Amino acid sequence: MGQCYGKTNSTNRTDATNVTIVASSTDHNHQAPLPSSTPRNGVRSVKNTPASPLPGGVSPSPARASTPRRFLRRPFPRLRLQKHIAASLVKRLGGRGKPKEGPIPEHGGVEEEQQQEQSLDKSFGYSKNFGAKYELGKEIGRGHFGHTCSARVKKGELKDEAVAVKIISKAKVLLICSFQFDS
Numbered sequence: 534m535g536q537c538y539g540k541t542n543s544t545n546r547t548d549a550t551n552v553t554i555v556a557s558s559t560d561h562n563h564q565a566p567l568p569s570s571t572p573r574n575g576v577r578s579v580k581n582t583p584a585s586p587l588p589g590g591v592s593p594s595p596a597r598a599s600t601p602r603r604f605l606r607r608p609f610p611r612l613r614l615q616k617h618i619a620a621s622l623v624k625r626l627g628g629r630g631k632p633k634e635g636p637i638p639e640h641g642g643v644e645e646e647q648q649q650e651q652s653l654d655k656s657f658g659y660s661k662n663f664g665a666k667y668e669l670g671k672e673i674g675r676g677h678f679g680h681t682c683s684a685r686v687k688k689g690e691l692k693d694e695a696v697a698v699k700i701i702s703k704a705k706v707l708l709i710c711s712f713q714f715d716s
């Protein structure tokens with residue numbers, strides 16, 4: 534049994550009045566004898582003394598001695614957008630890296646909305662005529678970033694096949710994008 538002390542303990546030893554114990558075992562059977570050069574009543578720090586061998590030739594735990602310290606450089610993997618979405622957002626934000634600071638106006642005037650319609654690129658890498666290609670069905674589930682609906686393909690290779698369409702809110706896409714720019 535051993536106990537660790539992190540502060541000066543002057544009550545354990547009667548012959549040395551000012552002993553600084555940083556980390557040691559109080560089990561005196563396991564302590565190595567003090568070297569003869571150690572001053573009897575001087576200050577002695579055991580901070581850098583080598584670990585004493587255990588009795589009976591028992592070696593200390595190999596896990597403690599050989600396990601290297603590992604520091605994680607990045608605790609979580611970085612969020613990555615698909616390339617075409619990231620490129621579209623970079624184009625929209627003008628490569629500035631961060632969205633404009635300040636509150637986002639909730640309800641602008643009609644003129645303001647029309648101006649935004651003209652200036653905003655809403656393609657996001659997908660065709661605008663989604664309704665022409667898919668017939669949207671019922672909602673089948675929800676995730677963190679949006680909801681998923683069943684749909685039927687109207688034309689193309691997958692014509693008449695049932696597919697799942699995930700609808701992600703643009704606000705959340707922009708939030709993910711700002712994470713990527715910040716890191």
Ligand SMILES: Nc1ncnc2c1ncn2[C@@H]1O[C@H](COP(=O)(O)OP(=O)(O)OP(=O)(O)O)[C@@H](O)[C@H]1O
Nearest residue numbers: 673674675676677678679680681682696697698699
């Ligand atoms: N191809 C699919 N077929 C059937 N059901 C689906 C399909 N894709 C999604 N779903 C249903 O929609 C639910 C939500 O799907 P979604 O992909 O949005 O979940 P998520 O991966 O947890 O979301 P997020 O990535 O936003 O956290 C699923 O739990 C599942 O029930």
